[in-house]
Amino acid sequence: MKIAFVGKGGSGKTTLASLFALRAAATGAPVLALDADINQNLAVALGADETTAAGLPTLSGHVGVLKEWLRGDNPRLPAADRMIKTTPPGRGSRLLRVDEDNPAYDAAIREVVPGVRLGLAGAFDDADLGVACFHAKTGAVELLLGHLVDGQGEYVVVDMTAGADAFASGLFTRFDLTVLVCEPTLRAVGVVRQYAGYARDFGVRLGVVGNKIADPDDEAFLRTSLPDDVGLLAVLGSSAHVRAGDRGADRAIAGLEPENAAALDALRATLDALPPDRVRFQADTVALHRRNAERWAGAALLDQIDPDFVLPAPTS
Template sequence: MKIAFVGKGGSGKTTLSAMFARYLAAKGASGESPATVIAIDADINQHLGVALGMSEADAAAVPALGAHLAAAKEFLRGDNPRIASAANMVKTTPAGRGSRLLRPRGDDPFHTDWSIDAAANLRLLASGPFAEDDLGVACYHSKTGAVELYLNHLVDAEDEYVVVDMTAGADCFASGLFTRFDLTFLVAEPTVRGVSVWRQYRDYADGYDVALAVVGNKVTGPEDVEFLREHVGDDLLACFGTSGWVRAAEQGRPAGLDAMEPAHLDVLRVLRNAVDARGKNWTRFQDQAVEFHLRNARAWANKATGVDLASQVDPDFAHGFLEALAITPV
């Protein structure tokens, strides 16, 4: 399952992304055995590694996917006859017959060369920060484009999770990235600004069959829960309160999950159950990839590449079916 955490800056989405990724890596779908987890830092601030318990130095050593975009395109293109050159691939290019597809922790450069182990059963990828050459001339979409291509070509199966810490606000709506997830958790503080981000995200996603659930954070009592429920209604899934476990981690004293407050472990269990209850719809996943690819082609990408990128769409490609794709699960 592919999961996104979104929210306004400072809402705690990075912290919750890290907690949830660690919980899944330890507990898995059954709550008894570990799962395969890929965590992706797609936030401009790049703090997920430290939130996962890594040192600043180790987190900074995670290769930046954005710096390997050309190589990533060349790898993913594979033998797809509809893509004559990796230079003609853009962030929305969908997979097709002949494309190289990915498996979580598979034998490919994304999982062997361009990522790092953050914990047992947990591999960390990062879009990467701005480089000096980017300043003043590039937007962050040049980094998150590598994440979108990765997700477009990833085949995840049961008890495999991809947890993405997204950039703050509604920036992901600049492409089809917001449709790449089986479930999106919007982290909202019990404030007017907190719920306004939920409203904006909900309105932008309306009509695209995006599964959205609100996770309240920094909730101090029943009044905060009531405030959130009044404003977001049934979208409110669960709430986190203040946590000594989180505070200790933020002060450089991370502890194991067993030391977390039982009430907050229960919340993580609620989130996992909500994810596991989602059904896979690979046809919709591919159709949405194609839709936004064609939109980007018409808006800017055809002109930028000098190619009619609609020709990259393979109408006979069926995404996600392991037997048809001849992918051996790891």
């Protein structure tokens, strides 16, 4: 199952993404975490030290390897460099699993803490400043997710860029559930309303997790302020464990407060109960690719669409 964490800057979405990933991994579930935020902080939030985090490879830096692997022997892709971020899989394409070894993962995915493998979109470097947007980095993440076949009981956890900027690429359609992390403030609720407004026309499954909830009044404020069609899935209170981790203490998930751990378990149960819709997922991939081809990439790329292909169910 694929879950994304979004929200206002400073809402705690990176923290929530890391806690969800760590909590799932602690139960033995396969977890692939992806950092698609312009601030690449997920590795440290998961528990990697700063030196290790700084030395991690990036998906954007190995996008050529990723494309060549995914291309397989798809006859609609005569060359890997013709693939763009929305190129959909078709017959002959190689599909990815959450827990496997392949050349693309070998190049760009690392187990940063036990049970959690991490892929980074990649940060800006000096050559990017003033001439590139961050979506040039997240394209590799989008391509990976478009070719991923995930099963029940395994998780892809994505830390997204803050606010509604996620709608500048097709990433926002790639998930079984998108979690809006919301503090009990008018500004944070405003971001939820904006995101929900953009998402309604695309059938994106949304839910809210309240974060930094200090008392019943905070929770009541969220319940009465959120849009009617976006439910409050769970609430987490202030966490001494998280604050200690931010100061360099051990981030092992066993130290999380029981009430906050229970909130993460409730969120996971909600995700597990959602039925996968691979037909819609492939249709969204094709629709976004068609839009990109027609608007900027060139109509010739429409030939990459395999009209009869549907993502298969995962096999054990």
